[in-house]
Amino acid sequence: MQLFYLPHLNTNSFEFSEEESKHCIRVLRKKKGDAITLIDGKGTEAIGIIESDNPKKCSGLIQQKTLHTKPQGTSIHLVICPTKNTDRIEWMLEKCIELGVDQISFIYCENSERNKINLERCEKIAVSAIKQSKQFYLPQINSIQSYEQFMQQKDSVRTEKYICWCPTAQTETLAKQVAQSKPSSVQVLVGPEGDFTIKEIQLAEKHGYKTCSLGNTILRSETAGLYAVTVLVALNQLNA
Amino acid sequence: MQLFYLPHLNTNSFEFSEEESKHCIRVLRKKKGDAITLIDGKGTEAIGIIESDNPKKCSGLIQQKTLHTKPQGTSIHLVICPTKNTDRIEWMLEKCIELGVDQISFIYCENSERNKINLERCEKIAVSAIKQSKQFYLPQINSIQSYEQFMQQKDSVRTEKYICWCPTAQTETLAKQVAQSKPSSVQVLVGPEGDFTIKEIQLAEKHGYKTCSLGNTILRSETAGLYAVTVLVALNQLNA
The missing domain is CATH 3.40.1280.10 (SPOUT methyltransferase, trefoil knot domain)
Incomplete structure (x- = not known):
């Protein structure tokens, strides 16, 4: 499972930087309608659906969010x-x-x-x-x-x-x-x-x-x- | 402390390969009469005295040997x-x-x-x-x-x-x-x-x-x- 990183996942949509867009669309060949997994590095895991598969500005809608707790321990x-x-x-x-x-x-x-x-x-x-x-x-x-x-x-x-x-x-x-x-x-x-x-x-x-x-x-x-x-x-x- | 490796340290003299000789004489600038420390990778630590500081074939005499025991544990x-x-x-x-x-x-x-x-x-x-x-x-x-x-x-x-x-x-x-x-x-x-x-x-x-x-x-x-x-x-x- 490939994860995509976006520091802010507090809205209902997402838009990737040029670099992440290229990686998602050109390298991983994701297309409009594909589901992808996003993380914000602060515990959130989200499912997103690609709306625009523009390789310079990929964007879409967030469908579902899960908040993971921090691993326990020192x-x-x-x-x-x-x-x-x-x-x-x-x-x-x-x-x-x-x-x-x-x-x-x-x-x-x-x-x-x-x-x-x-x-x-x-x-x-x-x-x-x-x-x-x-x-x-x-x-x-x-x-x-x-x-x-x-x-x-x-x-x-x-x-x-x-x-x-x-x-x-x-x-x-x-x-x-x-x-x-x-x-x-x-x-x-x-x-x-x-x-x-x-x-x-x-x-x-x-x-x-x-x-x-x-x-x-x-x-x-x-x-x-x-x-x-x-x-x-x-x-x-x-x-x- | 720089260590020199020789797989066989069971004689009273040592002779380095061309590579180790170059390292010892050219790089570390060791000279005839200098004391160096040798290991054989089988527990022996030896003190050697350089007799010939030929950068292609450095050799010398072993003065003292210590056998280290293997570290304990799994x-x-x-x-x-x-x-x-x-x-x-x-x-x-x-x-x-x-x-x-x-x-x-x-x-x-x-x-x-x-x-x-x-x-x-x-x-x-x-x-x-x-x-x-x-x-x-x-x-x-x-x-x-x-x-x-x-x-x-x-x-x-x-x-x-x-x-x-x-x-x-x-x-x-x-x-x-x-x-x-x-x-x-x-x-x-x-x-x-x-x-x-x-x-x-x-x-x-x-x-x-x-x-x-x-x-x-x-x-x-x-x-x-x-x-x-x-x-x-x-x-x-x-x-x-």
């Missing part, structure tokens, strides 16, 4: 420094969204090799990943900010905050810490390829972050981000 | 169909190895879009991933065979065997099933982009495989493979 917020190589962070983004991350923020640190991110491209990847994995909620992707700015943000007091940093072999893994506390919401910070500085770790600790390890092997930045999200998804499944 | 064997797009399966391979998979086998099924794999290239990726993640054991990578051939293989009776297939929402997740049984060794089968056929599932069940789900979202083949491995790595951490 809400997952990944905070990560973009890698120097954009491909690596983009595939990580795709995979994290397929698995069901709720929010992703980008930051740059003292040892970061990149302080820019193409947010529009990230949002396209996100839309495509939820369509692909048949999810009804689009994760929130926040534009990049400095580590210090990020630290000033206020979070829900119920959010447990972790920073991946492993000074000794005794640092407890993210998996174990979260399995014990079963929080409603978790935020995990993953550092740049050159790692966090001691000063950054101290600042995080001042803001209530606990340090955690991701295990004994040394992970690339993007593997660490994906691994952290996967651990949290797996714990949600264990507790379901 | 041994992880992923069995997967290569994706049509080689990039996707290659990055999955890299990530699974960074995380600590023990064995990977490739198979082709009725719905497979690819029945070949470049094993030499996979082995290069594997060596590079263990060097990168500072591991001492090289996972075993098996060349591709048909699903039916694979099913004829004999496994250790202690291996728990799972096939990812989700006919109903009631199918238990891999995470939950393995968390309950804590086996010493797990084998997980991930299907091709077109999924396993009913006949293939029945054959697996005849051979003692249990069906398992990977959760509620629909994962691409390579995401499913990586996710299955990650769940098992995370459970190892929880039980450590």
Whole structure:
């Protein structure tokens, strides 16, 4: 089942952008009268009937709407420094969204090799990943900010905050810490390829972050981000 | 710390291939008298002293060897169909190895879009991933065979065997099933982009495989493979 994305599904009709129209009519060869499934990334699934199969401006009527509730379990917020190589962070983004991350923020640190991110491209990847994995909620992707700015943000007091940093072999893994506390919401910070500085770790600790390890092997930045999200998804499944 | 890989470290001297020599001498600018760290992918870590810094044939003497024991926990064997797009399966391979998979086998099924794999290239990726993640054991990578051939293989009776297939929402997740049984060794089968056929599932069940789900979202083949491995790595951490 192919899903079409429209951020606003609160009317009784729909009209696609030129890109989505082309995809629907030219690529998928949908025609006037065909039923299609639309999502708004906010939980709504709708059945639409194509009225105009114009490949530049496809439009139609909404026939039926269903509101899906958000999947239960710990809400997952990944905070990560973009890698120097954009491909690596983009595939990580795709995979994290397929698995069901709720929010992703980008930051740059003292040892970061990149302080820019193409947010529009990230949002396209996100839309495509939820369509692909048949999810009804689009994760929130926040534009990049400095580590210090990020630290000033206020979070829900119920959010447990972790920073991946492993000074000794005794640092407890993210998996174990979260399995014990079963929080409603978790935020995990993953550092740049050159790692966090001691000063950054101290600042995080001042803001209530606990340090955690991701295990004994040394992970690339993007593997660490994906691994952290996967651990949290797996714990949600264990507790379901 | 940069690691150099040599499959045989059972003598008191070492000699690199042309490729590794070039990397050591030209790229990393190591010189005669420099100490380097070598691994054999079978648990040995050795300190070597460069005697000849010839960029085509670097060689030297081994000074000290340490044998690392294998990390404890459930041994992880992923069995997967290569994706049509080689990039996707290659990055999955890299990530699974960074995380600590023990064995990977490739198979082709009725719905497979690819029945070949470049094993030499996979082995290069594997060596590079263990060097990168500072591991001492090289996972075993098996060349591709048909699903039916694979099913004829004999496994250790202690291996728990799972096939990812989700006919109903009631199918238990891999995470939950393995968390309950804590086996010493797990084998997980991930299907091709077109999924396993009913006949293939029945054959697996005849051979003692249990069906398992990977959760509620629909994962691409390579995401499913990586996710299955990650769940098992995370459970190892929880039980450590």
